[in-house]
Amino acid sequence: MQKKAFKISKVAFPALGLFWLLVTTLPFLFVAFTSFKGLQETYTNPVWMPPESWNFDNYLQLLNSSFLIYLRNSVFVISVSVALIVLVSSMAAYALARLKFRFNGLLFGLIVAGMIVPLHVTLVPIYLMIRNMGLYDTMFALIGPYVACSLPISVFILTEFMRQVPKELEEAAFLDGCGPFKIFFKIFFPLSGPGISTVAIYNGIMLWNEFVFAYVLTSSPDTRTLPLAVWDFQGQYAADIPAILAVVTLSTLPLIIVYAIGQEKIVNGMMAGSLKG
Amino acid sequence: MSDGSVQSMTLRSRQSYRRAQKLAPIVFLAPAIILLSVFLLYPLIYSFELSFLDWNGLGDGARFTGFDNWERLLSDAVFWQSALNNIYLAVFSVLIQLPIAVLLAVVLDEASKGSRILKILYFIPLLMSSVALGVLFKNIFDPNFGPINSILTELGLYDWTQDWLGDPDFALGSVIAVVCWQNVPFYMVLFLAALSSFPREIVEAANLDGASQSTIFWRLKLPHLQGTFRTAVLLAVIGSMRYFDLVYVMTDGGPEHSSEMMATYMYHTVFNSFEMGYGSTIASAMFIIITVIAAVSMRLSKRFETEI
Numbered sequence: 341m342q343k344k345a346f347k348i349s350k351v352a353f354p355a356l357g358l359f360w361l362l363v364t365t366l367p368f369l370f371v372a373f374t375s376f377k378g379l380q381e382t383y384t385n386p387v388w389m390p391p392e393s394w395n396f397d398n399y400l401q402l403l404n405s406s407f408l409i410y411l412r413n414s415v416f417v418i419s420v421s422v423a424l425i426v427l428v429s430s431m432a433a434y435a436l437a438r439l440k441f442r443f444n445g446l447l448f449g450l451i452v453a454g455m456i457v458p459l460h461v462t463l464v465p466i467y468l469m470i471r472n473m474g475l476y477d478t479m480f481a482l483i484g485p486y487v488a489c490s491l492p493i494s495v496f497i498l499t500e501f502m503r504q505v506p507k508e509l510e511e512a513a514f515l516d517g518c519g520p521f522k523i524f525f526k527i528f529f530p531l532s533g534p535g536i537s538t539v540a541i542y543n544g545i546m547l548w549n550e551f552v553f554a555y556v557l558t559s560s561p562d563t564r565t566l567p568l569a570v571w572d573f574q575g576q577y578a579a580d581i582p583a584i585l586a587v588v589t590l591s592t593l594p595l596i597i598v599y600a601i602g603q604e605k606i607v608n609g610m611m612a613g614s615l616k617g
Numbered sequence: 618m619s620d621g622s623v624q625s626m627t628l629r630s631r632q633s634y635r636r637a638q639k640l641a642p643i644v645f646l647a648p649a650i651i652l653l654s655v656f657l658l659y660p661l662i663y664s665f666e667l668s669f670l671d672w673n674g675l676g677d678g679a680r681f682t683g684f685d686n687w688e689r690l691l692s693d694a695v696f697w698q699s700a701l702n703n704i705y706l707a708v709f710s711v712l713i714q715l716p717i718a719v720l721l722a723v724v725l726d727e728a729s730k731g732s733r734i735l736k737i738l739y740f741i742p743l744l745m746s747s748v749a750l751g752v753l754f755k756n757i758f759d760p761n762f763g764p765i766n767s768i769l770t771e772l773g774l775y776d777w778t779q780d781w782l783g784d785p786d787f788a789l790g791s792v793i794a795v796v797c798w799q800n801v802p803f804y805m806v807l808f809l810a811a812l813s814s815f816p817r818e819i820v821e822a823a824n825l826d827g828a829s830q831s832t833i834f835w836r837l838k839l840p841h842l843q844g845t846f847r848t849a850v851l852l853a854v855i856g857s858m859r860y861f862d863l864v865y866v867m868t869d870g871g872p873e874h875s876s877e878m879m880a881t882y883m884y885h886t887v888f889n890s891f892e893m894g895y896g897s898t899i900a901s902a903m904f905i906i907i908t909v910i911a912a913v914s915m916r917l918s919k920r921f922e923t924e925i
Contacts (some may be wrong), residue, residue, distance in 0.1 A: 387764045428648045458859040461900040465660035488656030520641035530856035549746035567746040
């Protein structure tokens with residue numbers, strides 16, 4: 341009985357693992373193959389076959405297009421947003437984790453409750469606000485909503501983290517004459533490194549792929565971020581499937597490269613981020 | 618340094634410390650509170666405010682109409698269809714994704730060789746933006762060019778080919794399939810993390826007692842995953858109620874609202890029909906529904922926990 345079950349897992353498990361590997365990777369293989377095909381070939385050659393001759397035209401065409409501007413915009417918006425998220429949420433987390441004041445618990449609860457707010461509910465009001473502020477179709481239109489929507493979860497993660505910093509360090513710094521501000525910048529901020537990188541990675545990925553706010557708050561290629569490149573090019577190239585799939589490939593590449601480098605950190609970051617969510 | 622000067626110094630620093638201590642919470646929390654108030658709390662209230670207006674979003678044409686929009690919502694078949702679609706999405710997400718995810722997690726947990734590279738490859742769908750995935754699957758489901766129909770034809774199953782996203786009978790199912798495909802790896806990693814914390818000694822002891830692999834799985838590992846399972850269900854349900862990007866790109870809620878979600882319907886109402894007021898009513902209703910579901914399921918899972 342035992343032997344039989346053991347054998348089943350020996351055969352069935354690798355088969356299952358392999359099957360799911362196909363399910364996951366075949367769509368990507370299809371994108372990659374097709375993006376190297378000429379338009380003509382997509383109609384004659386079966387779709388799951390590799391291209392007869394590898395054709396780089398689609399990619400060369402992209403590098404000469406506004407694609408790089410979308411990429412630059414994404415890098416700018418995401419770096420500014422993540423820097424602000426880290427600073428603002430770690431400051432708030434320090435106050436909530438370590439300072440004694442009235443309404444501390446209540447405030448923590450209210451901020452964390454922000455996690456269940458579906459962002460689409462804020463879409464129309466934010467669109468109207470941004471329009472009234474004269475920020476419509478600028479990259480700054482995105483930074484405010486991006487930072488704010490990332491705060492609840494970031495504050496939650498970092499508060500948990502800072503609660504674990506030993507009291508003795510704080511007391512020693514206090515005896516050396518440090519006030520709360522010095523204690524924060526000299527002790528809590530540096531010691532929260534792992535928590536901060538979790539927050540930065542999680543929000544970085546989420547915002548890198550964010551679509552609807554960028555779609556609604558910006559309109560020109562000069563201000564739009566990478567997910568919108570896919571959307572805008574799809575409209576432009578309408579019937580040129582290989583060209584569209586080249587955009588899909590190229591827009592996915594940055595995250596896959598980053599993921600290959602920091603795999604463990606990214607998985608941990610995403611888990612921590614969503615587990616608490 | 619004499620004793621006295623040390624004492625006076627600490628006294629002075631203690632005073633300034635106390636002053637700083639009073640000021641500190643305000644300074645540290647102000648940026649977060651201001652940002653959250655402007656971009657989260659205020660929009661939420663503003664959305665409810667807008668739900669009482671009839672307004673095209675431009676100029677001064679806003680007209681207060683009381684509960685008209687809410688009455689319209691209650692008898693709006695499209696809204697209820699979209700809410701129902703969100704519920705289908707939630708139910709199938711739980712029924713399809715979680716079992717596959719648990720199974721894959723167990724497989725990866727057992728197999729040490731090669732599982733690292735599998736873990737990496739399995740994870741990629743999660744890293745892609747929903748727009749890119751939407752465009753990709755729009756092509757995969759394409760009735761003329763897409764690989765699905767091509768493969769079915771090649772296999773001699775021509776009768777099975779469909780206009781997957783263009784046929785009201787198949788659009789929602791196709792969308793749900795892609796949503797599951799995208800999110801399985803997430804729950805897989807979640808269960809994998811839970812399994813890795815399962816004490817090895819217990820497995821070894823069970824092995825010594827002659828327990829079979831399947832007994833170990835059903836009697837030991839699965840119960841160990843219970844807490845994670847509840848978290849996963851909660852995340853899947855709440856996530857399904859607010860789904861937007863992928864559906865918007867793949868089907869735009871169509872054809873004939875067959876794959877409409879609350880969020881896509883809200884978007885269409887505001888940005889295509891220019892009904893700011895009614896769109897905000899849909900958004901506010903969405904907020905109420907999700908809050909209620911979140912509260913109920915958290916209460917339930919807590920009660921569940923205390924019963925055990």
